Amino acid sequence: MIVLGIVLLIIGFVAKIAIVWTLGIIAVVIGAILALLGFVGHEVGGRRHYY
Structure with a gap:
């Protein structure tokens, strides 16, 4: 999710699409x-790790 966000940030910055x-x-x-x-041990969506 973080990597997807970074890719979207780069594309949005380069293409100037707000x-x-x-x-x-x-x-x-x-x-x-x-x-x-996930790092602190809380389950997210019924899973111990969201990835």
Whole structure:
């Protein structure tokens, strides 16, 4: 999820498409939250690791 967000950020920045840039930011933030929850041991969506 984090990698997808970074790719979207790069594409949005290069192509100057604001919606892709925004989606990239959202994907990075959600990926970081899910990663943090997984690292501290909380189950996410019924799974110990979201990936």
